Each structure stands twice: as structure tokens, then as C-alpha cells.
Amino acid sequence: MLKPPSRNALAAAILSLFVLIPGPVVADQDSDAWRSITQVAQISGDPEKPRRHFRVKNTARLSIEEASRIYGEMIDDIYLAYGAGQSDFSPPYRDWGLYNTAPYRSATHGARYVNNYANEVAKDYGRYEEAGIFPVGSVLAKDSFSVTKDGVVDIGPLFLMEKMPAGFNRVSGDWRYVMIMADGRLFGETNGRGAQKVEYCVGCHLAKEDQDHLFFVPEEVRLP
């Protein structure tokens, strides 16, 4: 079994956040960010088949420096929580290339702060829109954490895409989408356990079918 993340380190991250709360946290512009008092909103529709990510409510807006510092303090715990590198579905993504200069808030992944890693096979990820079709064995990993305006810091899910052999899944462009919860449990994987729970990943990423279903890193946090 996995070891739970070190509470001390988490507490330190929370404490350090409180220290910087007064200046940096500005109003959140997400239209629905304030509607729920609970940190994690109810998902719409059938819980077994979500239509979007469990969204963090009341997300803080962090500067690049703050987001980087908090991530730096949490990364060990995040990695450990996923059981990364310890099972076939939770790869050792920390050894891979990191393609964003700082964690950024991803509205499409539950308003969490995220990072994008790619394994050696997928190193063309750094060419962004010019990358073309990715080879079989490419794996892209997006880890995540959340920070609310009242200073609650938490580990979010790990989002993965793995390029499978041709014929695996026509609609997904042969990508296997995997979501791993913050406690290391598998939430769902394309063509496997809980497949219906990750169908909405496929649906949204289909919008970028012309660039192998990939959206790439937002301009402002791309590597030079």
C-alpha cells in the first residue's frame, strides 16, 4: 500500500501560504468559483460518468513565483501520494522533461495548478503545435495541486495520456487517458477499469484532433 503524504510537509505548505496571503491573492474570475462553500463541487450528472473534472472552488490566484514555491514544497508529497513509479499506471514522471516554466492554473482540469511532463519517447512535446503525431509509448503526465483563497493547499489528481498501438481506440486517437486520484487510486482509464469515467477527457481533447489531440502548454509558461 501507499504511504500517505507527510502531513508535516503539507502543513508547512499551508502555513507558508498564509504568510503570503495579504498581497498576492486576487479575486478569482471563474464565473462559478464562488458558488459552493465546499472545496470540491458536486459533479453534474451521473457520478460514474462525469462530464467534467471535480472542480476546486474558491481557487486562489497565485503569482508565478508563489505557484512555483508552493509546488517546490509539495512535489515530494504529490509524487509519493500518487505512488508514482511504483505501478504500471503511475509512471516515474519526475525523471522526465518538464515543459512549463511554472505551475499554471488549468480551468479545464478543475481550476487546479498543473504541470506538464513528457517521457523521452514524447520529447517532441517541446515542439508544441509543430510536434506532429506522437509515437507509440509516448506518455504525457500532468500533476496537480489546489490552493484556495483561504489558504487550503491540497494534492489534486494526476492526469495521463499514453499513446497506444494503432487500433487501441479510434476516437481517442489511440491515446489512453488515465486519471489517478490524490491517494493513488485509479479513477479510470480508457478501454480499462472505469473507462466511462474518463470519456469526457477524450471528448474535450477531440477538439484538437488536427494536432494529435493535444492542447499543449499555455504560451505564457512555455519554455523559451
Ligand code: HEC
Ligand atoms: C474541457 C476540456 C478538457 C478536458 C475535459 C480534459 N482536458 Fe486535458 N487538456 C485540456 C487543455 C486545454 C490542455 C492544455 C492546457 C491546460 O493544461 O490547461 C490539456 C492538457 C492535457 C494534458 C497534457 C497534454 C496536452 O494536451 O498538451 C494531459 C496529459 C491531459 N490534458 C489529460 C487529461 C485527462 C486524463 C483528462 C480526463 C481525466 C483530461 N485531460 C480532460 C483540456 C481538457
